[in-house]
Amino acid sequence: MNGQIRVLALCVLRQGNRILVRETQDPHDGRSFCRPLGGGVEFGETSQAAVRREIREELGVELAELRLLGTLESLFSYAGRPGHEVVLVYRAEFADRQLYAQTELPGQESDGEAFMATWRSLDSFDDTCRLVPEGLLELVTSTT
Template sequence: MSEHRIRALALCVFHHQGKILVNQFYDAESDQTLFRPIGGGIDFGERSVDAIAREVQEELNQSISDVRLLGTLESIFTYAGKPGHEIVQVYDAKFSDMSLYQQPCLIGHESDGAAFKATWRDSSSFTDTSPLVPEGLHDLLKAVSLLA
């Protein structure tokens, strides 16, 4: 039996014209579509602000600027039938390449090489059955006026 651990994450909310950039996941166990911003794990000895720059570079091959911390969330959840617990540093940033904001989607790659498509979504995309994760992110983004 594997030991359960709390995972430290850094996520980045890129916003443009009332929309944010998210990756879409499907959880067959709960029969839910989930949306999550770009980002990933924080390595030991790495600051979360550096982790988000590294993750965006690794996943999208893009550099970022104007990085600012929006807040910290704690998420306890079940995904694919397995329990999870994350402490999430949520950042806002800008792509150095401004043309990315005009593209309807961005193709990225996970650390295992699996391709994904990140799309620009507005608040109406996120519902109880298709939530924005981690828990509390939608409320945080509304509080800082990045989503309606």
């Protein structure tokens, strides 16, 4: 991560006890982890605008009722390299409520990589598939 601190805006989309996440594996150690959708805040962009843009780019959908849950600072290792992120965590609803009926939502990263976002129960996260960044599970469950 070349010594840079990244600022991210993530979106917690919740349906009862489940949240929408993307599951990924660390190419260095093969460990799985899940993260809500979202991404980097660009220069001159608010974190709220960034989370709306990221969800629009990744899923092609609009958000409603966006509110800030909190901010987390994350020191981690990915692909064998250290990383440092300041993460603004938002809670939102889909503007199109019919999206909650889908078990999976196809997405696409800015580099064209396709992925599948899935609903996972909050009690399903453990050492076999962590919810990142660290502290996110506690933040989500304490601000129902």
